[in-house]
Structures are given as C-alpha cells and as structure tokens.
Amino acid sequence: DQQVKQNSPSLSVQEGRISILNCDYTNSMFDYFLWYKKYPAEGPTFLISISSIKDKNEDGRFTVFLNKSAKHLSLHIVPSQPGDSAVYFCAASAIDSWGKLQFGAGTQVVVTP
Amino acid sequence: NAGVTQTPKFQVLKTGQSMTLQCAQDMNHNSMYWYRQDPGMGLRLIYYSASEGTTDKGEVPNGYNVSRLNKREFSLRLESAAPSQTSVYFCATRLGGSNQPQHFGDGTRLSIL
Numbered sequence: 001d002q003q004v005k006q007n008s009p010s011l012s013v014q015e016g017r018i019s020i021l022n023c024d025y026t027n028s029m030f031d032y033f034l035w036y037k038k039y040p041a042e043g044p045t046f047l048i049s050i051s052s053i054k055d056k057n058e059d060g061r062f063t064v065f066l067n068k069s070a071k072h073l074s075l076h077i078v079p080s081q082p083g084d085s086a087v088y089f090c091a092a093s094a095i096d097s098w099g100k101l102q103f104g105a106g107t108q109v110v111v112t113p
Numbered sequence: 114n115a116g117v118t119q120t121p122k123f124q125v126l127k128t129g130q131s132m133t134l135q136c137a138q139d140m141n142h143n144s145m146y147w148y149r150q151d152p153g154m155g156l157r158l159i160y161y162s163a164s165e166g167t168t169d170k171g172e173v174p175n176g177y178n179v180s181r182l183n184k185r186e187f188s189l190r191l192e193s194a195a196p197s198q199t200s201v202y203f204c205a206t207r208l209g210g211s212n213q214p215q216h217f218g219d220g221t222r223l224s225i226l
Contacts, residue, residue, distance in 0.1 A: 046216060104155050
C-alpha cells in the first residue's frame with residue numbers, strides 16, 4: 001500500500017504566483033519529510049526537509065508546512081519561476097529506518113509566462 | 114566534485130542476460146541505496162546499505178542482488194533480466210545519523226527486451 005500520496009499529478013501556475021504542492025501520508029512512524037525536485041534525465045535533487053518536531057521550515061522561496069494531526073504536508077514556492085518547472089516528489093522516512101525513503105508519485109509543475 | 118556517479122547511463126538487455134549497475138560516491142557518506150522508478154510512480158527502494166559491510170532488502174528486492182564493495186561503491190546486479198525490470202535505476206547516498214537527506218545520481222535507464 002502507498003504510504004505517501006500526492007493526489008495532484010500536475011499543476012500549472014503563472015510566473016510570479018504561488019505554487020502549492022500537497023502530500024498526504026498514512027504511517028504515523030514517519031518523523032522526517034523531504035521534497036525533491038526532478039528534471040528530465042536527471043536524478044532527484046534535494047530541495048527542503050522538515051522534521052516532525054516542527055510545523056514549518058523555510059528556505060528562500062521554498063516553505064514546507066507539516067500538519068501532523070492531519071498527516072499532511074505542503075510545499076509553497078513563492079514566487080514561482082520558469083526554472084521551477086519540474087516534477088516534485090514528496091518523501092518520508094520513519095524513526096530508526098536507516099533513512100529509507102517512501103516516495104509519493106510526484107507532481108508535474110509547469111510555470112507559464 | 115562528482116557526488117554520486119552511476120554507470121552506465123543507458124543499457125539495453127535481452128531477457129535472461131545478466132548485468133551489474135555501478136554506483137560510486139565521493140561524498141564520504143556511510144549509507145547507500147538503490148531505487149527504481151517506473152512511469153507514473155514514485156521511487157521504490159530495492160536494496161540499501163546502512164554502512165560499509167552491511168546490506169538489506171528494501172520494498173522490491175526480488176530479482177536483484179547487491180554488493181557494498183567498499184565505502185565508496187555499491188553495485189546492483191540483475192542475474193537474469195526480465196522485461197518487468199525495465200526501469201530507471203537511481204543510486205543515492207546519505208551521510209548517516211538523523212534527519213539527513215539522500216543525494217541521488219542521475220540514473221541508469223535500462224530496457225529489457
């Protein structure tokens with residue numbers, strides 16, 4: 001069963017506006033959450049992460065929010081830029097799991113001029 | 114600074130052939146991982162090595178074997194390739210400890226006819 005779910009396969013946003021990507025999880029043992037960005041023919045690149053003791057983490061244009069009670073996290077990109085067009089993967093790892101990651105299926109983001 | 118290097122980048126095999134995918138890192142990371150990515154799906158863990166000298170199964174290990182040759186190198190072997198193993202394979206590394214992200218190579222695209 002899929003423990004990390006990204007229910008939106010695609011998202012189109014205008015340049016300069018906010019992109020919001022959502023992710024839900026089912027495993028209450030997850031304690032570390034990550035977002036990766038992937039361009040075609042390249043490997044995933046680490047973007048931002050958050051541990052379960054926090055509810056928000058910010059890095060430049062990227063902010064991740066964690067709602068543990070709802071088992072939901074989101075990634076906000078403000079402002080969106082053309083170079084942000086990529087597939088974004090949500091991932092999670094559990095306590096004492098040697099860092100093994102469970103990935104969502106990804107969301108394709110297209111930033112239009 | 115190469116980071117995580119995977120070889121080859123592309124390979125076509127016939128059913129029943131064997132092959133080894135190579136992964137080498139210069140990040141001095143302790144843990145290494147092999148994932149596969151299929152269309153419309155997130156990455157799924159095949160095998161991992163928490164530290165030099167140890168390996169363990171992930172979510173989808175059937176049909177694969179691994180070797181952690183030394184701290185730098187982690188190889189993935191297909192003993193008798195099957196069409197269902199057509200995929201993109203990613204190697205990743207992680208420093209170790211808590212709340213550390215994984216860093217990925219650019220992948221090997223493998224087609225089995």
